[in-house]
Amino acid sequence: NVREAGGDHIVSLSNATHKAINRKSIIEKRLLLALNQQNLKVFYQPQVDIHTGKVLAVEALVRWEDEEIGVVSPDELIPIAEETGLINNIGSFVIEEACQQAANWHKEGLDIKVTINLSVREFRDKNMAKFILSTLDKTNCPANLIQIEFTEKFALQAEAETSIIKQMRKLNDKGIVFILDDFGTGYASFRYMQLLPIEVLKIDQTFIHSLLQSEKTQRLIHGMVQFGKSMNLTVLAEGVETKEQQQLLAEYGCDAIQGYLISKPVPGAAISELIEESMNI
Numbered sequence: 319n320v321r322e323a324g325g326d327h328i329v330s331l332s333n334a335t336h337k338a339i340n341r342k343s344i345i346e347k348r349l350l351l352a353l354n355q356q357n358l359k360v361f362y363q364p365q366v367d368i369h370t371g372k373v374l375a376v377e378a379l380v381r382w383e384d385e386e387i388g389v390v391s392p393d394e395l396i397p398i399a400e401e402t403g404l405i406n407n408i409g410s411f412v413i414e415e416a417c418q419q420a421a422n423w424h425k426e427g428l429d430i431k432v433t434i435n436l437s438v439r440e441f442r443d444k445n446m447a448k449f450i451l452s453t454l455d456k457t458n459c460p461a462n463l464i465q466i467e468f469t470e471k472f473a474l475q476a477e478a479e480t481s482i483i484k485q486m487r488k489l490n491d492k493g494i495v496f497i498l499d500d501f502g503t504g505y506a507s508f509r510y511m512q513l514l515p516i517e518v519l520k521i522d523q524t525f526i527h528s529l530l531q532s533e534k535t536q537r538l539i540h541g542m543v544q545f546g547k548s549m550n551l552t553v554l555a556e557g558v559e560t561k562e563q564q565q566l567l568a569e570y571g572c573d574a575i576q577g578y579l580i581s582k583p584v585p586g587a588a589i590s591e592l593i594e595e596s597m598n599i
């Protein structure tokens with residue numbers, strides 16, 4: 319039967335592959351243009367204290383709407399950018415935007431920490447730490463206002479690459495906080511807990527979305543929170559969409575939440591309004 323279906327399959331598969339390759343090369347071309355014309359944007363999503371709702375930090379998330387191909391989500395954009403090397407350009411842009419934004423808020427008297435997502439490929443650039451530090455200098459942004467999110471995949475690779483660990487320590491020594499993103503979905507190796515300067519554990523949203531579905535998941539998440547607390551880490555849950563999720567997480571001892579329940583990612587100006595409103599209450 320494999321043989322019977324074979325002919326059709328091969329044709330449709332190659333069509334699909336063809337389309338994917340086409341889309342990739344279109345995205346690559348348009349992205350290069352967008353970078354040159356500064357058409358990328360950064361949106362910010364608040365991370366708040368689970369009890370008081372006070373904004374502790376905001377996560378910088380890249381946004382791109384191209385006039386020809388429309389909105390390209392980060393989930394599609396980042397892997398292609400990594401393959402083509404354009405991730406370094408996106409990274410530089412996001413780092414500069416984030417530092418400038420944090421510095422502007424700082425000047426207005428609002429100390430809002432800004433979190434940047436960086437992939438392992440970006441950290442392989444031996445000048446990454448230097449670039450971040452010089453951007454802090456250039457924008458007059460205090461180092462303790464910048465945080466870096468990295469994934470478990472990143473952590474696993476960093477273990478084997480001392481130059482990455484050195485760069486992380488250098489930044490950490492200046493006051494930059496590291497957040498382990500998407501915790502629980504990657505390659506759980508506890509060695510990186512020993513090696514890397516992690517201060518915040520961010521539980522992946524896939525766990526949070528299924529939190530109310532089973533007792534097993536509840537025990538699992540409760541355990542993850544307890545693990546983080548026993549390691550003296552701040553525990554942050556991402557993808558929190560309902561009050562029920564927030565309540566359970568608070569019972570477990572989770573420190574902070576991020577998700578649509580609080581706010582979607584929004585432009586920087588909307589963050590200032592959100593914070594000023596919450597201060598007026």
Ligand code: C2E
Binds near residue numbers: 378392396408436578
């Ligand atoms: P992430 O760092 O885990 O970011 C969380 C993603 O979940 C964001 O998607 C955010 O918009 C979404 N999200 C937040 N709260 C909720 C919620 O309550 N419900 C649901 N369903 N989703 C929620 P986004 O912005 O599309 O980004 C996807 C991924 O792309 C990010 O995952 C991150 O890994 C990557 N990314 C985004 N911006 C950058 C960047 O500037 N540099 C790098 N290297 N990666 C980035």
Ligand code: MG
Binds near residue numbers: 377435467
């Ligand atoms: Mg993140």
Ligand code: MG
Binds near residue numbers: 499500520
């Ligand atoms: Mg995440």
Ligand code: MG
Binds near residue numbers: 500
């Ligand atoms: Mg994610």
